[in-house]
Amino acid sequence: MGDGTFFGTLCAVDPEPRQLTQEQADLLTILARTVATMIERDNELNQRERAEQQLRHQLDYTTAITSSLVSGLYAVDREGCATFVNSAAERRLGWTEAELLGKDMHDIIHYRHTDGTPFPREDCPLLAVISSGEEVHVDNDVFTRKDGRTFPVAYTSQPIVIDGQVAGAVVSFRDITERRRAEETQARLAAIVQSSDDAILGKTLDGIITNWNRGAQRLYGYSAEEAVGQYFSLLVPPAHPNEVPVLLERLRRGEHINHYETVHTSKDGRLLDVALTLSPLKDSQGRVIGCSTIVHDISQRKQAEGELAQAFAAQRAANEELERINKIRRDFVSVVSHEFRTALTGIQGFSQMMRDEDFGIEEMREISSDIYEDAARLNRMIGEMLDLARMESGRITLDLERVEINEILMRVATQIQTNAPRHEIHLQLDEGIPELLGDRDKLAQVATNLLNNAVKYSPNGGRINVGSRLEGAFAHVRVLDEGVGIRPEALEKLFEPYTRDESVATRYIQGTGLGLAISRQIIELHGGDIWAESELSIGSTFHFTVPLDRSHPTGQ
Amino acid sequence: MAKIIFCEDDPSVQKLIRVALRSMPHEIYIAGNGAEGLKLIERERPNAVFTDISMPELDGLQLIDELKARSPLKHIPVIVVTASVQRHQIEELHRHGVADYLGKPFNIHDLRAKVEQFVSTDP
Numbered sequence: 307m308g309d310g311t312f313f314g315t316l317c318a319v320d321p322e323p324r325q326l327t328q329e330q331a332d333l334l335t336i337l338a339r340t341v342a343t344m345i346e347r348d349n350e351l352n353q354r355e356r357a358e359q360q361l362r363h364q365l366d367y368t369t370a371i372t373s374s375l376v377s378g379l380y381a382v383d384r385e386g387c388a389t390f391v392n393s394a395a396e397r398r399l400g401w402t403e404a405e406l407l408g409k410d411m412h413d414i415i416h417y418r419h420t421d422g423t424p425f426p427r428e429d430c431p432l433l434a435v436i437s438s439g440e441e442v443h444v445d446n447d448v449f450t451r452k453d454g455r456t457f458p459v460a461y462t463s464q465p466i467v468i469d470g471q472v473a474g475a476v477v478s479f480r481d482i483t484e485r486r487r488a489e490e491t492q493a494r495l496a497a498i499v500q501s502s503d504d505a506i507l508g509k510t511l512d513g514i515i516t517n518w519n520r521g522a523q524r525l526y527g528y529s530a531e532e533a534v535g536q537y538f539s540l541l542v543p544p545a546h547p548n549e550v551p552v553l554l555e556r557l558r559r560g561e562h563i564n565h566y567e568t569v570h571t572s573k574d575g576r577l578l579d580v581a582l583t584l585s586p587l588k589d590s591q592g593r594v595i596g597c598s599t600i601v602h603d604i605s606q607r608k609q610a611e612g613e614l615a616q617a618f619a620a621q622r623a624a625n626e627e628l629e630r631i632n633k634i635r636r637d638f639v640s641v642v643s644h645e646f647r648t649a650l651t652g653i654q655g656f657s658q659m660m661r662d663e664d665f666g667i668e669e670m671r672e673i674s675s676d677i678y679e680d681a682a683r684l685n686r687m688i689g690e691m692l693d694l695a696r697m698e699s700g701r702i703t704l705d706l707e708r709v710e711i712n713e714i715l716m717r718v719a720t721q722i723q724t725n726a727p728r729h730e731i732h733l734q735l736d737e738g739i740p741e742l743l744g745d746r747d748k749l750a751q752v753a754t755n756l757l758n759n760a761v762k763y764s765p766n767g768g769r770i771n772v773g774s775r776l777e778g779a780f781a782h783v784r785v786l787d788e789g790v791g792i793r794p795e796a797l798e799k800l801f802e803p804y805t806r807d808e809s810v811a812t813r814y815i816q817g818t819g820l821g822l823a824i825s826r827q828i829i830e831l832h833g834g835d836i837w838a839e840s841e842l843s844i845g846s847t848f849h850f851t852v853p854l855d856r857s858h859p860t861g862q
Numbered sequence: 863m864a865k866i867i868f869c870e871d872d873p874s875v876q877k878l879i880r881v882a883l884r885s886m887p888h889e890i891y892i893a894g895n896g897a898e899g900l901k902l903i904e905r906e907r908p909n910a911v912f913t914d915i916s917m918p919e920l921d922g923l924q925l926i927d928e929l930k931a932r933s934p935l936k937h938i939p940v941i942v943v944t945a946s947v948q949r950h951q952i953e954e955l956h957r958h959g960v961a962d963y964l965g966k967p968f969n970i971h972d973l974r975a976k977v978e979q980f981v982s983t984d985p
Contacts, residue, residue: 643945643946644944645945647965647967648872651872651967653967655878659882659970662970673881676877676878679874
């Protein structure tokens with residue numbers, strides 16, 4: 307061979323052996339070299355053809371791969387001019403490969419920023435790869451299409467290294483319009499959730515809080531750092547039944563829970579009336595993986611409801627009080643008319659008989675006296691009614707002077723003893739009681755009323771003790787009888803005007819039933835107190851007090 | 863001689879009844895309340911009972927119910943004499959078995975007429 311290697315033998319065949327001449331031998335050698343040269347040339351041709359074929363295959367293969375890529379792919383040379391553009395890139399950019407090859411890619415697709423301002427090629431990270439040899443990844447850039455519209459891209463730019471030299475760069479990019487849109491939607495939703503006045507929180511199906519918005523922070527007082535990772539039960543007041551497990555079970559079954567009213571507690575322990583809206587959160591396969599909770603603070607509404615209920619209750623109470631007063635008035639009218647008619651029965655009946663029938667002069671006098679008593683009784687009742695009406699409307703004032711309470715009691719007791727000779731009235735008076743400022747006639751009216759009652763309700767005579775005692779700043783008067791007594795339930799109503807039912811006890815308030823009510827008004831005007839104690843069949847004790855010093859009057 | 867029992871707590875009315883009826887040939891008993899009246903009625907078995915409603919201890923309606931619950935007494939006619947019964951309450955009196963009603967203040971002639979009426983209608 308040309309390079310001296312041995313690769314075959316030239317064989318000349320004769321019919322009989324002969325000695326070759328020098329000339330013949332030289333010819334054969336030339337022939338052998340010629341053959342070798344021819345073979346050599348043929349070999350070289352074959353090899354080149356195969357290599358070219360191989361290269362063509364490889365290219366087709368690569369083209370198939372690159373054109374099947376979803377990502378756009380293009381390559382540039384050291385000057386940034388396109389050397390290759392795949393079909394995905396053609397589609398995205400709107401240019402064909404043929405239009406782009408040899409063109410400066412930066413000037414065609416990358417000359418504007420996201421905000422539309424020019425993108426100087428010195429700043430281009432794609433081209434920086436060529437000088438730095440370092441791979442670059444960018445995911446917030448835009449490319450401009452042939453039609454001038456831009457689209458958001460994420461790209462990777464890698465240097466093409468040949469024989470240790472950067473020969474250019476290959477850029478792989480993806481249109482991230484959809485992803486950006488999804489991100490924006492999510493961000494918008496997140497902003498809505500975050501800025502909502504209602505507390506919105508997420509939790510796992512185990513009840514562990516995973517999300518916590520500002521509304522939740524404002525409502526409960528826990529920051530997101532404090533709340534996230536805690537159990538939802540954190541918000542349930544200690545004394546409150548924990549409904550969380552039941553709610554979580556319903557959510558696990560995929561149920562939506564609307565307007566579930568309950569009570570929560572804030573970080574500082576305040577109780578909050580809240581309405582919860584709970585929705586299961588599902589993954590892409592539809593499995594429930596947690597739940598979202600919207601908490602609406604209904605404390606104000608609850609408070610308003612409470613106030614409304616209170617107002618209603620107050621109104622109802624007022625109505626009931628009005629009804630009670632009306633009943634008392636009705637009762638009073640029937641009591642008064644009963645008493646008036648009873649008194650009139652004597653007056654009318656006796657005078658009718660005196661007119662129509664004959665009586666002796668003595669009997670005439672007696673009957674006249676009865677008529678007179680009944681008339682006086684009527685007059686007394688009318689007087690009492692007017693008295694009480696005046697007192698209740700505050701139109702009566704005390705005629706104050708210095709009085710001795712013992713002197714009043716003695717005078718009244720003597721007078722009543724005269725009218726009730728069968729009763730024994732005993733006086734036990736405390737000489738140490740100083741003079742006090744009071745209305746002589748009205749205090750006497752109270753004493754008269756109490757003593758008259760004592761006489762009236764000790765039907766078979768008996769002892770009546772009238773006592774006085776100095777007690778601190780008050781004179782305390784007691785009137786004790788051994789009469790029929792008063793039932794406990796009647797004791798309370800004893801001093802209320804216009805009340806009377808058919809019982810032993812309330813017969814204490816015979817006549818108009820106003821005697822004790824008037825007594826109470828008089829004593830209260832003096833700044834004192836009046837009350838009664840009683841035991842059935844044993845007797846009753848009536849008490850009243852009058853302050854010695856009226857510099858701090860509690861009455862009028 | 864017929865017996866009549868009055869239950870009346872007002873002293874003035876008690877006296878009026880005595881004076882008004884003394885010319886009549888009947889025995890008149892007066893009790894101060896329903897309890898006293900019931901005792902008197904059981905003892906005397908009167909021809910008629912005149913009773914007030916509003917009385918201490920045992921009131922008129924309670925007295926009537928007591929009488930109607932006792933077979934020897936339930937046929938005695940009861941006449942209510944009261945100042946407090948209004949027209950619409952008269953029906954209730956009839957349900958209690960009251961025979962008649964006389965309102966206060968009453969005409970003396972009416973009182974005497976009622977007495978005559980119920981004394982002569984012997985059960």
